[in-house]
Amino acid sequence: MVATVLRLRYRILGNTLARRPWQLVGFCFGILWAISILGTVVAGLIAAAMFQGLDVARPLAIVGGSALLLGWVLGPVLITGMDTTVDADKLAPFPLSAKQIMQALTATGLTGIPGIATSIAALATIALWVRWPFAAIVAVPCVILAVLTCVVASRLVSSLSTGLGGNRRGRELIGTVVLVLLIMAGPIITGTLALLTSTRDLGERMQQIAGVLGWTPIGAAWAIPADVASGVWGLAAARFAIAVATLIVLWMLWARALAGLTTAPRQRAAKVARSGALGLFGRMPTGGVGATWARSLTAWLRDPRYLRQLLIVPLFPVLFAFTGGVQGFMFSASAVIVALVLCLAGYTDVSYDGTAFASVLATGIRGREDRLGRLLGAATVGIPLIVLLAVVTTAVGGQVEHLPGILGASLGLVLAGYGVCAVSSALIVTPVAAPGDSPFKSVPGQTFVTGLLVFVVMGACLVIGAPALGFAIAGFATGNAVWGWVALAVGIVVGGAAAALGVWIGGRTLDRTGPDLLQRIKAFPTT
Amino acid sequence: MTDTQLVPALQLAGLVKRFGDKTAVGGVDLVVPPGSFYGLVGPNGAGKTTTLSMATGLLRPDAGTAWVHGVDVWADPVRAKAMIGNLADGVRLFDRLTGEQLITYTAMMFSVPREQIAARVADLISLMDLGDAAGTIVADYSAGMTKKVALACALVHAPRLLVLDEPFESVDPVSAANIEDVLRSYTSSGGTIIISSHSMDLVQRMCDHVAIIAAGRVLAAGTVDDVRAGESLQDRFLSLVGGRHTSEGPQWLRQS
Numbered sequence: 001m002v003a004t005v006l007r008l009r010y011r012i013l014g015n016t017l018a019r020r021p022w023q024l025v026g027f028c029f030g031i032l033w034a035i036s037i038l039g040t041v042v043a044g045l046i047a048a049a050m051f052q053g054l055d056v057a058r059p060l061a062i063v064g065g066s067a068l069l070l071g072w073v074l075g076p077v078l079i080t081g082m083d084t085t086v087d088a089d090k091l092a093p094f095p096l097s098a099k100q101i102m103q104a105l106t107a108t109g110l111t112g113i114p115g116i117a118t119s120i121a122a123l124a125t126i127a128l129w130v131r132w133p134f135a136a137i138v139a140v141p142c143v144i145l146a147v148l149t150c151v152v153a154s155r156l157v158s159s160l161s162t163g164l165g166g167n168r169r170g171r172e173l174i175g176t177v178v179l180v181l182l183i184m185a186g187p188i189i190t191g192t193l194a195l196l197t198s199t200r201d202l203g204e205r206m207q208q209i210a211g212v213l214g215w216t217p218i219g220a221a222w223a224i225p226a227d228v229a230s231g232v233w234g235l236a237a238a239r240f241a242i243a244v245a246t247l248i249v250l251w252m253l254w255a256r257a258l259a260g261l262t263t264a265p266r267q268r269a270a271k272v273a274r275s276g277a278l279g280l281f282g283r284m285p286t287g288g289v290g291a292t293w294a295r296s297l298t299a300w301l302r303d304p305r306y307l308r309q310l311l312i313v314p315l316f317p318v319l320f321a322f323t324g325g326v327q328g329f330m331f332s333a334s335a336v337i338v339a340l341v342l343c344l345a346g347y348t349d350v351s352y353d354g355t356a357f358a359s360v361l362a363t364g365i366r367g368r369e370d371r372l373g374r375l376l377g378a379a380t381v382g383i384p385l386i387v388l389l390a391v392v393t394t395a396v397g398g399q400v401e402h403l404p405g406i407l408g409a410s411l412g413l414v415l416a417g418y419g420v421c422a423v424s425s426a427l428i429v430t431p432v433a434a435p436g437d438s439p440f441k442s443v444p445g446q447t448f449v450t451g452l453l454v455f456v457v458m459g460a461c462l463v464i465g466a467p468a469l470g471f472a473i474a475g476f477a478t479g480n481a482v483w484g485w486v487a488l489a490v491g492i493v494v495g496g497a498a499a500a501l502g503v504w505i506g507g508r509t510l511d512r513t514g515p516d517l518l519q520r521i522k523a524f525p526t527t
Numbered sequence: 528m529t530d531t532q533l534v535p536a537l538q539l540a541g542l543v544k545r546f547g548d549k550t551a552v553g554g555v556d557l558v559v560p561p562g563s564f565y566g567l568v569g570p571n572g573a574g575k576t577t578t579l580s581m582a583t584g585l586l587r588p589d590a591g592t593a594w595v596h597g598v599d600v601w602a603d604p605v606r607a608k609a610m611i612g613n614l615a616d617g618v619r620l621f622d623r624l625t626g627e628q629l630i631t632y633t634a635m636m637f638s639v640p641r642e643q644i645a646a647r648v649a650d651l652i653s654l655m656d657l658g659d660a661a662g663t664i665v666a667d668y669s670a671g672m673t674k675k676v677a678l679a680c681a682l683v684h685a686p687r688l689l690v691l692d693e694p695f696e697s698v699d700p701v702s703a704a705n706i707e708d709v710l711r712s713y714t715s716s717g718g719t720i721i722i723s724s725h726s727m728d729l730v731q732r733m734c735d736h737v738a739i740i741a742a743g744r745v746l747a748a749g750t751v752d753d754v755r756a757g758e759s760l761q762d763r764f765l766s767l768v769g770g771r772h773t774s775e776g777p778q779w780l781r782q783s
Binding site for chain 1 (some may be wrong): 680
């Protein structure tokens with residue numbers, strides 16, 4: 001049964017790659033990347049085994065193994081997206097017990113590229129213990145235990161983030177909360193590490209971290225061979241108990257999460273608004289611009305896929321506060337960085353409509369009305385946020401004299417971004433998570449080329465935003481407040497002109513490309 | 528009467544659409560007279576949805592032209608689409624909106640004056656029996672309710688031509704009967720409807736014209752009585768399209 005599911009998974013992968021050459025290119029790069037990382041790791045481990053003693057091998061195994069587990073848990077959420085090619089939902093119609101489904105999913109996790117790479121790297125750590133034969137023998141089951149823990153933990157997080165079962169609104173809420181926590185974990189870890197860096201040297205610090213991690217569920221399995229090597233069998237047994245208990249608890253939690261997913265209905269009537277509660281649709285003026293504005297703004301305020309992009313607004317200041325302190329230059333300038341990221345948010349805005357774009361197309365509104373409506377929707381959220389962020393960070397950082405310059409640079413960038421996106425989203429559509437799906441889900445059909453287009457769009461935004469940015473930097477460099485005000489004026493004028501031009505060009509483009517965009521959206525694979 | 532019949536409500540001439548090397552629609556010509564209730568029937572994959580998408584400006588044809596009341600859909604889409612009420616099949620709605628918001632949004636997109644919108648939305652909600660679900664987001668609707676709210680969106684700007692792709696799929700019989708009444712009264716007041724369906728009974732009962740499409744071509748078109756030529760529409764359809772099996776199904780499927 002497990003073999004059947006594995007064959008299914010590789011058949012799906014094969015079919016996808018065979019139909020989409022550019023995805024195959026990306027896939028090959030992925031494999032090359034994995035192989036190169038793996039080569040470095042294995043070489044490093046062998047070198048450590050040959051030239052270093054137990055005091056290096058122990059922290060290396062524990063810290064490396066813990067990092068591996070964190071990677072398995074955070075990586076899919078933050079970077080690559082959840083692989084849902086084969087998941088519990090899709091296996092539900094078949095006569096399989098919950099246990100069989102979990103076995104099959106664990107097996108698919110182990111045999112994916114990350115699974116294979118992890119297994120090889122983990123087995124390579126056995127090399128660390130060649131000078132202590134007993135430890136090397138004990139390391140084998142420990143490594144297997146650790147790799148299984150990685151896979152099961154990652155599956156658990158994926159079940160949790162795609163929802164604890166229950167209703168749709170609950171899933172969306174939990175998904176967003178998990179995302180916020182995970183994103184905030186990054187800066188907190190960086191900050192903690194930065195604090196440690198300042199106090200001790202590298203080796204000592206690693207020793208200390210390993211000492212702690214070795215007693216936690218994260219690192220226990222990796223600490224056992226070192227204990228055996230130093231002959232403390234009692235400690236080894238205790239840690240083994242921790243490691244086994246970790247795997248069992250994760251497995252049981254996962255079983256519960258899956259039971260929640262399969263027994264609770266996928267969709268349940270959510271809170272019912274009283275009739276007549278039209279929200280923004282009752283307030284905006286009638287016509288294509290007003291309607292699109294209302295819809296776009298509603299999405300920016302309620303759709304997790306849009307909200308996810310707004311999460312970076314608090315992220316950057318927090319990150320810079322941890323790394324450079326609130327007095328630092330980067331903290332006060334975080335509005336500019338946020339503007340740079342936020343201006344990319346809508347670069348394939350039409351993709352988020354999905355096939356519902358057909359209903360925009362069917363109304364026959366002019367492209368420029370659609371562009372203007374979307375721009376107003378994004379700007380209604382984005383511009384107040386940027387202004388607020390600039391005011392707060394400069395005030396907290398005690399750099400109020402630089403506020404005009406920072407406002408000018410960031411508004412110039414974000415307005416330029418709205419203009420560029422008005423054009424780019426009339427030309428490009430990319431596969432994105434469907435409305436209501438977890439925003440963390442990985443989406444099939446993302447290709448190498450569309451990924452690269454982000455940089456083209458970002459480059460265009462930077463070029464248009466450059467004048468205001470230049471004057472703002474001049475203001476910083478000379479300390480002359482006049483340059484800041486010039487930057488503000490230039491940013492608003494140039495950015496505003498770019499936005500207006502973008503609506504015009506993008507509108508004309510969309511009039512021409514609308515039906516083709518819809519056809520491309522329809523052709524995207526659906527999971 | 529003769530004057531208006533010179534300009535068909537919908538006219539398709541030589542529409543062609545290929546996907547890769549597969550020809551989905553291979554030259555469809557169709558004339559839908561104003562005020563008619565036109566049925567489009569055909570087996571799965573016959574090209575009905577593709578044809579209607581090209582007629583309503585959602586899918587660019589490889590060749591051919593579509594006119595709505597004399598306006599070329601692909602040359603002047605803004606004017607043509609303003610006359611069309613479109614219920615497309617196989618596409619999502621903006622289903623994060625409540626039913627009421629979605630209909631209001633569609634009315635705004637068609638620039639219906641603000642003071643008329645609320646009344647129209649209320650009428651459509653009661654017409655579609657969606658009163659209890661008006662404040663629920665469309666993603667939480669059942670398949671039939673989703674179809675009904677999509678139909679309401681197609682009607683809200685009082686179009687001259689209604690293009691309905693599978694409008695009665697998964698709609699309950701009571702709602703279907705109510706909607707049928709509304710559609711009849713719409714055509715009797717001069718509106719035109721073209722509807723695709725798999726249900727021969729429904730087409731024979733409701734429509735005055737019918738076209739049978741298979742493999743991307745029109746096999747027969749005209750008034751229902753002309754096309755069925757004395758037979759039932761079902762029999763006529765089967766003899767034109769072919770492919771009827773008479774077997775009892777595979778042996779292993781039989782339970783005794």
